[in-house]
Amino acid sequence: MPALFAPSLARSALSRTLGRPRTAASSATALLHTTSTPSANVSPLIGTGPPPEPPVPSPEAVSAQSRVARRRRQAEMLRAARTFRDGSDKIKTVRKRFWEHTSVKEVDGLLQVFLDARPLRHPTTKEIVRLPRTKHALATALAIEWDQLSSAQDTTKAHLLPLTSLVCRALDIAADDARATPTIRPTALPLLLRYLDTDSVLCWAPEPEAALREPGASLREMQREAAEPLVSWLSQRVWPGARIEPVLDSDSIIPRRQDTATRALVQQWAQGLDAWDFAGLERAIISGKSFLVAARLVSEWSSSAGVLPDGEVQSFTADEAARVANIEIDWQTQRWGEVEDTHDVEKQDIRRHYGSVVLLVSGSKE
Structure with a gap:
């Protein structure tokens, strides 16, 4: 058939198709192209079903979270305690202290600390705490320590x-020395x-x-400059x-013992101290x-075993003793920095202990 008649034949075929019911044969004759229509490619649905389980934290994370929670609770308890101490409202479970004022009085030639009208007593033996009349500064400091307390707890x-614990230790040593067979001093020395x-002062670092x-x-x-x-x-x-020698020198790692004669001399000196000086030395x-630092502190400040001549002023203070004992720590903190709430607290703590020993x-002279 000539190509000229193709459009007219297509139009006549379409009109015949629209004018009568569609059949399979007529549908096939209505196609104007020879390629088949592709079917839709339906993708499967993804994500059906219940959601996945939440991730389980590791034991390390659980431990860290519990530690943080515990510290938060401790901080909250500390904050509540400070608020209670500073506030006017008192919690009924915390008993207020049973005394209002502290004082120092001389009774029968000895000094006693009084909580109102009650004398201060030893927490274990319940004996009245009596101090020598020459230790008025110690008695005053003891009274101030009890005046700082805010509750019976x-x-x-x-x-x-x-x-108070240091004074009671000295009283225990004095009472034990009076027995026929003392036990505290022979055990502690x-x-x-x-x-x-x-000795920390005699442990010297190797030369760099x-x-x-x-x-x-x-x-x-620095260690030699402080120790010598x-x-x-x-x-x-x-x-x-x-003859006192360094216990760690050069590249040694095992401490070296002092010679027998030096040890015997030091032991004899410590054995001859009275109860107050021995407790301070300890x-x-x-x-x-x-x-060495303890011996210098006791020897220079003791009213009974002091070696300073009259008129010479003590130069080895509690601050100087703390500096000599902490040479290595101070060198490390100057080099690497100070850990907050650790190095600073330890420095003040050792100063407090040395000050209490002084x-x-x-004491005053008789």
Whole structure:
């Protein structure tokens, strides 16, 4: 068929199709193209069903969260305690202290601290705390310590009563020395002598290598500068003839014991101290881990075992003792920085302990 008649034939076929019912044959004849229509490609639905389970935290995360929650509760409790102490409303569960004023009085030639009309008593033996008449500064400080307490519960907190515990320790030693067979001093002295062989002042750092040396004084130079005058003072005034050597020197890692003669001389001196000086020596050694610093502090400030001639002023104060005992810590903090609420608290704590020792052993002359 000629191509000229193709459109007319298509129109006539379309008119015939519209004029009669559609059949399979007629539908097939109505197609104007030869390619089949592609069917739709339906994608499967994704995400059907219940949602996934939430992630489970690791044990480390749970531990960290519980630790943070515990610290928040502790901070809240501390804040509530401060609010209570500063506020006027008193919680009924916290008993107010049963005294209003503290005072120091002399009774039968001895000093006593009074809480209103009640004398201060030993927490264990219940004996009245009596101080020598020469220790008026100690009695006054003891009264101030009890005047700082705000409730009856504070009397059971040892960290609020450091001076009271030190005085009671001295009274216990004095009572034990009066017995036929003392036990406190013979038990404590060998333990204290161990610090002579591991004294923090005598543990010197090795000399830094030339390539690693930094400007300024090295740690070893600072330690020697603090230790040598201290050793010289003790060897001349307290333990004549004693030879005190560094316990850690050069590259050694094992402490070196002092010689037998020096140990015997130091032991004889400590054994001859009275109860007040021995208690002060014990507290100072344990606080600063230095037998030499404690011995210098007691020897210079003691009213009974002091070695200073009349008119000479004490130069080894509690601050100086804390500085000598903390040479290495101060060097580290100057180099790497200070940890807040750690280094600063420890520095004040050791100053407090050394200051309490000075109050304990010092006193006026008879």
